Amino acid sequence: xxxxxxxxxxxxxxxxxxxxxxxxxxxxxxxxxxxxxxxxxxxxxxxxxxxxxxxxxxxxxxxxxxxxxxxxxxxxxxxxxxxxxxxxxxxxxxxxxxxxxxxxxxxxxxxxxxxxxxxxxxxxxxxxxxxxxxxxxxxxxxxxxxxxxxxxxxxxxxxxxxxxxxxxxxxxxxxxxxxxxxxxxxxxxxxxxxxxxxxxxxxxxxxxxxxxxxxxxxxxxxxxxxxxxxxxxxxxxxxxxxxxxxxxxxxxxxxxxxxxxxxxxxxxxxxxxxxxxxxxxxxxxxxxxxxxxxxxxxxxxxxxxxxxxxxxxxxxxxxxxxxxxxxxxxxxxxxxxxxxxxxxxxxxxxxxxxxxxxxxxxxxxxxxxxxxxxxxxxxxxxxxxxxxxxxxxxxxxxxxxxxxxxxxxxxxxxxxxxxxxxxxxxxxxxxxxxxxxxxxxxxxxxxxxxxxxxxxxxxxxxxxxxxxxxxxxxxxxxxxxxxxxxxxxxxxxxxxxxxxxxxxxxxxxxxx
Amino acid sequence: xxxxxxxxxxxxxxxxxxxxxxxxxxxxxxxxxxxxxxxxxxxxxxxxxxxxxxxxxxxxxxxxxxxxxxxxxxxxxxxxxxxxxxxxxxxxxxxxxxx
Numbered sequence: 001x002x003x004x005x006x007x008x009x010x011x012x013x014x015x016x017x018x019x020x021x022x023x024x025x026x027x028x029x030x031x032x033x034x035x036x037x038x039x040x041x042x043x044x045x046x047x048x049x050x051x052x053x054x055x056x057x058x059x060x061x062x063x064x065x066x067x068x069x070x071x072x073x074x075x076x077x078x079x080x081x082x083x084x085x086x087x088x089x090x091x092x093x094x095x096x097x098x099x100x101x102x103x104x105x106x107x108x109x110x111x112x113x114x115x116x117x118x119x120x121x122x123x124x125x126x127x128x129x130x131x132x133x134x135x136x137x138x139x140x141x142x143x144x145x146x147x148x149x150x151x152x153x154x155x156x157x158x159x160x161x162x163x164x165x166x167x168x169x170x171x172x173x174x175x176x177x178x179x180x181x182x183x184x185x186x187x188x189x190x191x192x193x194x195x196x197x198x199x200x201x202x203x204x205x206x207x208x209x210x211x212x213x214x215x216x217x218x219x220x221x222x223x224x225x226x227x228x229x230x231x232x233x234x235x236x237x238x239x240x241x242x243x244x245x246x247x248x249x250x251x252x253x254x255x256x257x258x259x260x261x262x263x264x265x266x267x268x269x270x271x272x273x274x275x276x277x278x279x280x281x282x283x284x285x286x287x288x289x290x291x292x293x294x295x296x297x298x299x300x301x302x303x304x305x306x307x308x309x310x311x312x313x314x315x316x317x318x319x320x321x322x323x324x325x326x327x328x329x330x331x332x333x334x335x336x337x338x339x340x341x342x343x344x345x346x347x348x349x350x351x352x353x354x355x356x357x358x359x360x361x362x363x364x365x366x367x368x369x370x371x372x373x374x375x376x377x378x379x380x381x382x383x384x385x386x387x388x389x390x391x392x393x394x395x396x397x398x399x400x401x402x403x404x405x406x407x408x409x410x411x412x413x414x415x416x417x418x419x420x421x422x423x424x425x426x427x428x429x430x431x432x433x434x435x436x437x438x439x440x441x442x443x444x445x446x447x448x449x450x451x452x453x454x455x456x457x458x459x460x461x462x463x464x465x466x467x468x469x470x471x472x473x474x475x476x477x478x479x480x481x482x483x484x485x486x487x488x489x490x491x492x493x494x495x496x497x498x499x500x501x502x503x504x505x506x507x508x509x510x511x512x
Numbered sequence: 513x514x515x516x517x518x519x520x521x522x523x524x525x526x527x528x529x530x531x532x533x534x535x536x537x538x539x540x541x542x543x544x545x546x547x548x549x550x551x552x553x554x555x556x557x558x559x560x561x562x563x564x565x566x567x568x569x570x571x572x573x574x575x576x577x578x579x580x581x582x583x584x585x586x587x588x589x590x591x592x593x594x595x596x597x598x599x600x601x602x603x604x605x606x607x608x609x610x611x
Contacts, residue, residue, distance in 0.1 A: 106591050198569070199568045200569045213568065242574040243571060245569060309557070314551075315551040315554040318551050330528075334594060349604055350604055350606065351605065357531055359529055360531040360532060368532070368540065375524045385555050389556075395558070398565060430547060444568075473568070
């Protein structure tokens with residue numbers, strides 16, 4: 001194929017090679033992705049804001065650097081999409097909320113600054129559940145994103161926009177954030193790659209906080225190698241984030257390349273007893289078992305490990321997260337930025353009355369639910385019983401991980417308990433929605449890194465399933481090595497990447 | 513465990529400075545009860561001997577050199593404000609009539 005759509009099907013690593021070889025310009029491939037967005041985003045709605053002009057200008061700059069022989073990075077000129085929870089100077093940042101509609105940050109998040117410094121043109125900002133609260137992107141105040149595998153289904157959440165953008169070939173790379181699974185669960189249900197780095201491994205400066213002690217930004221891509229390339233751009237110590245870990249990143253690209261050989265000799269894989277079985281869809285479990293079998297055939301040793309306190313992870317999370325979120329969202333007070341709504345029929349309203357009216361009008365249902373829940377968990381009389389207990393359970397979960405990692409190099413489980421469900425199906429049943437994060441939440445509580453790798457399609461519905469690979473804190477290289485190995489082993493089985501089996505979104509040749 | 517009543521939700525909303533409508537209160541209270549019931553199991557899981565964890569990767573005494581770096585200009589800081597005047601955020605009245 002010679003159409004411009006051809007470029008949108010390539011991996012970021014291939015695009016970087018093509019740019020380095022002078023086979024294509026950044027302007028050409030940025031335009032190709034913008035054309036693709038034009039063609040399919042009406043149906044997918046991955047983007048809240050597209051910055052065609054800005055992206056093409058940056059692409060032009062990247063081309064000049066390539067011509068001068070002074071590229072800023074391997075990925076210089078490869079376009080990217082950014083979740084709308086990261087501050088982007090000069091580009092709207094809404095967090096999927098009406099309360100920030102039209103807000104244009106005067107500064108860049110560190111992740112965004114590093115993307116710019118490395119020369120990646122930013123295509124636009126991607127849709128998300130409001131303030132990252134949700135597992136389906138349906139809680140966006142700007143309407144849901146649709147799963148490119150089946151437009152009647154959810155793309156996962158909260159980062160459904162970023163996952164759908166790479167799935168629909170609207171962007172080769174995207175940035176997501178993961179507080180309880182918001183990178184990994186969307187990856188699982190869209191058949192893409194999502195990595196939650198070690199807590200503190202990627203700066204949170206300029207990431208609008210949902211829960212400070214849990215939030216982590218990370219790569220959303222179609223291949224493990226692309227994720228490693230992107231992780232090395234955005235990761236590493238940042239003095240602007242006091243929780244940033246001041247240690248060099250392990251060699252992630254190197255680990256992904258090693259893994260791609262498909263050899264897992266000497267690697268011990270722990271299957272977590274508590275993350276499987278009841279509550280998991282049969283097709284998800286079947287694909288998971290196939291992946292484990294493939295890894296064994298590739299030389300890995302498998303042990304079963306028990307993490308007995310993981311059964312309490314969901315409860316601990318839904319106390320800690322609302323507690324932190326209710327405190328964080330207190331800053332939306334209608335005074336310094338964002339929406340200001342005057343209460344009806346009140347003459348000369350006070351600041352507090354304006355605050356109350358604004359927060360009622362500006363926050364959606366799920367945000368209100370969690371603010372009230374968090375306020376409850378932190379209120380006197382309940383603090384020790386709920387928030388205090390949740391923090392202790394967090395210690396027990398961390399100890400479970402320590403014991404498990406004494407027996408295994410990595411831990412594996414299905415990423416999400418089910419495949420993508422129908423839009424609207426769980427919208428007014430918060431508890432059912434929360435259960436989507438059953439397997440991903442423990443990693444956030446303990447701060448350990450994790451990746452979701454596509455494991456195939458569930459037999460019963462033909463939709464993507466994912467395998468989660470977890471490693472000890474600061475050993476992010478292990479998720480890349482094992483993730484790349486599994487990806488390579490499965491590609492051999494399938495005769496190519498899973499994405500080749502995705503239905504086309506537009507008639508061939510329509511978008512070119 | 514204690515049921516969370518509609519009045520209690522109204523009180524919590526008051527503490528959180530959100531004007532909830534009657535319809536929202538009717539809808540929220542039963543939903544919050546379902547959620548609280550599901551997290552209630554956490555009580556009694558950990559004994560007194562288990563220390564709490566607030567951050568997964570604990571760091572202490574994170575210092576940096578105290579050097580002057582460029583910050584936002586007043587214009588930039590005010591760029592998203594609903595209202596401003598004389599290089600300041602303009603807010604609704606903050607004192608009551610009796611004050």
